[in-house]
Amino acid sequence: MRRSITRTLTAIAAGVVALGMAFAGGATANATPPAKGQSSITINGNGQDLINRTFEAYRVIDITDVATGADGSESYTLEIDSAYRNQVRATAQEVLNTAADATDAAVVNKISGMNADETRSFAEKLVKELDTANQTATVSSDKFGSERMNKQATGLDAGWYLVRETTAASSTPNATTGNAPLSLFMMKGGQNINITVKSDVPTSHKKIVNDDYSNPRDADDFQTNENITYRLTFDIPSNWKTQYKDGFYFTMHDKLSAGLDYVEDPVIKVADNEDSITNAVDWDKSAQGYGYTPEFSKSKDGKTVEWKFATAGTETSDTTNRKANLKLAGKTVVVYYKAKMNASAKIASTGGNGNTYQVYYQHNPGNAADGYDHTTPETPYVYTYQFIVVKQDGDNTDTKLSGAKFKLYSDKSATKEVAVSSLANGVYTVEPSGTAVLTTGTDGKITVNGLDSGTYYLKETKAPSGYKLDDTVRKVTVTPNSEVANAKNGDAITYKVNGDSNHTMTINNYKGSLPSTGGMGIVLMVVAGVLLIAGGMISIMRRRA
Incomplete structure (x- = not known):
């Protein structure tokens, strides 16, 4: 699967040292322009394969001069990049309450003093402004190379960069971009910024279990029309609580093969994690109080079943339920349901009867309409x-x-x-x-x-x-x-x-000497009977005589 990037903004320490910066249109005394083309950004996969994932970067603010004080401290002259001036100013007005007629220097000064929450909000708004204006990235995705575990863009000028992932959503509704920022930071001349992609991503699993939910396994054999109990799980990363500040949604999706029929009455539970499933609590009895019942749906042919967590109600209810889902961050959602093999089930010699399970989840923290990602599909098999x-x-x-x-x-x-x-x-x-x-x-x-x-x-x-x-x-x-x-x-x-x-x-x-149905044998038996009767009558008549 394409692992989902952690979209929580990281304000890198080197990029938020704003105190002592000079903000002027021209060069500061004793200041020199930073070396051009000497900086780089490395995206570290942290053990994950990045070969099919794409990233891009915008240098929204330029560093034009660097001055060194007597005590060794540095101050910087910053200017909004002319290509993104309108988008940066519009974002500052909405997020930082800068005046519409504020000077660029005042806007930059306000941006440089942002705290972590303001940095996140600023980046989320800015990326939307850039997309609305259809702005071209300063560092396009092809500049980040094609390495599997690490992607690096080199030869960059100093400045404030907004870096985001642009890998398309994995399934419908599709999107051309993730629209999700990864980091907003300042990069000095000659500096390399290393961004590590967190590996805390959602996973899902499917197992066959006994009626008492024990003995999870990937394959087993059954009679047709005998109930089979399946266990579906979805492990939700703990960082989703902060990554999706407005809540999140997901759908547990299962596709049955022709030889399987869904049986009603599923059970939904919540566990602290995958290792504590045996202690899972029923959804409606949880002390967390999720406040809604996940929506169940089944296709017309009965072969696709889904449990929708905050995607099937009204806009108002879904918004509320998505926020309630924040309580699920770091937990494991568990669904038990039953199915049975039907007369169309494949016999063991021609392969098993499978049903494929995966979870579709929100692709973009900042835009609920921006499609889904999905976990790696898993298919247990049953045989007859x-x-x-x-x-x-x-x-x-x-x-x-x-x-x-x-x-x-x-x-x-x-x-x-x-x-x-x-x-x-x-x-x-x-x-x-x-x-x-x-x-x-x-x-x-x-x-x-x-x-x-x-x-x-x-x-x-x-x-x-x-x-x-x-x-x-x-x-x-x-x-x-x-x-x-x-x-x-x-x-x-x-x-x-x-x-x-x-x-x-x-x-x-074998054919018998006393067949059970007609034929010559019965005729002979009847004749023999008649002769015996006749013989008996003659004997009686003689005695009487």
Whole structure:
């Protein structure tokens, strides 16, 4: 992901030494112009990859002369750069209450005396003024080089610089610039200013957990239509409390694959951090008193679900709720929800069924309409299995038998039936409310999809026409070849059914000497019965005689 830069303004110590500065249009006695092209600005990634991130700088105030006193102190002659004069003066009027007819020297003097809060406000307003005027940066983004961990612009003149990140927002609504200042500082001639990008950025994670929220993992196997509990987290940097002085918003976004269905009744909690999730407090019971309920939404196809934290109400309510979110700075927001695999779920041999989670969050502290950034997407996967029954004539295995009926059980005594529903001729899936009977198709096969790993039991309840019933309770064991929890990126899971890698069980049926349906056997039985009756009657008649 592109890590979000910390946009809290940093007033660098070397840049706020304003006392003793001289403010005049011309050079001061014993003063000399600072060396040109001898300064530089280095942006230090602090371990972060900056290759795809862009920055630019504006030299809004020039240092024209430097004078050294007898005690070694320095004073500077400052002038507003003519390219940005209107924007600097307009910003000073709004933020520092300078008079409209104030001299440039008076304006510069006021700017040089700003405290930290005034510096932040001044920079936020100034960058908006520069964008409104469509001003070109003094140091364009390409001047900061293409290094991965550090970006440096060299050959700069002395002056007051406004440096900001210009990396585009990561997703819609998009923006051409971040409009977010990084630092406002004074840089003397021959000086290098090093700006370190803080690494305290938001992160998000998604795990499969047990019903009691324990045992977080990235992959597991389940039956279809069995509830699966997911845990979504969003770790909010503590510095957002000051970075977003007007509050912030974010959306926890989850996209389910075709084989998964969302199940209602989510639970939202807040933890002190990622390591203390087990002690998380329900959102509406938190002592923090966030004062609103996050908005839940689901797409028409049911495959995209979102929890919106201060982005779905009215302008008034969202403004209030964004400020309430400041209480979340430094904490972890946790959402638990359930989903289940449906009849479209992929069987393990063709890959897992994933749902991708990420958080979209406010791109720009100073402009809520300036698009989103997003955390790195994470996708846990769930798997399910199938087994195939082949019914055939035991004396002629080329003859496959249709019409044989079976029931599937979860216990050896065959009392707990595993309900199924029919998908097609001879194809079924596990469904708790299903009423279908497993029946071999015209090819003599039954395919049962949607099984968890483990042991099942299969029992024939009706034989094919002309064959004896085989009521043996047969064990069906589904065994993955590797630990499912270690599966990554939806990799296929190989497995066996009763040791067979083709997941197939073959069951033979035999024709009987006493067939259960019509034919010559019944005729012979009827004739034999009649003869016995006739013989009995003759014997009785003889006795009477």
